[in-house]
Amino acid sequence: MLEDNPARMRTFRKIAVDTGMGMQHCDNVETAKIVFNLVDPSVVFLDHDLGGEIYVDSDNDNTGYQFAKWLVENDKKIDQRTIVIHSMNPVGAENIQNILNSANIIPFTYFFSDQHVLYSNGIIKQTTP
Numbered sequence: 161m162l163e164d165n166p167a168r169m170r171t172f173r174k175i176a177v178d179t180g181m182g183m184q185h186c187d188n189v190e191t192a193k194i195v196f197n198l199v200d201p202s203v204v205f206l207d208h209d210l211g212g213e214i215y216v217d218s219d220n221d222n223t224g225y226q227f228a229k230w231l232v233e234n235d236k237k238i239d240q241r242t243i244v245i246h247s248m249n250p251v252g253a254e255n256i257q258n259i260l261n262s263a264n265i266i267p268f269t270y271f272f273s274d275q276h277v278l279y280s281n282g283i284i285k286q287t288t289p
Contacts, residue, residue: 161183161184161186161204162186162192162204162206162210162224162227163186163205163207163246164187164210164212168268171268172205173185181203184201187210188222189222189230192227201241202241202242203241204231204244205244205246206224206244206246206247207224207247207268208224208225208247208252208253208255208256209248209252210224215252216249216252223252224245225252225256228260229259232260238260243260243263244263245263245266246266246268248267248268248269
């Protein structure tokens, strides 16, 4: 989980408890790289804007986009993982998806309603609103 907002983290922790998924939380890219190598997660949640900033340029070193680039450049088997881009920054989310083709964009607001996001057997997917 790459997310810097404490309120969002509380929501994701609840989802993790409700679905029985373990979760490691990172609020910056460098920590996320270390944790990823230690944990080797099957599900990855990515925010784009980190460090308490909003609508950050993807070229900034501390963004979900830069973490996504690292995943690709270091052959982290992204096609074998469920990757959810939950950023509310539409440009940043699209930039991440452009390099992680198998990732799903599910904006954070969709996690507030079970009618929009299904949790089943560790698989998270967006339903038609």
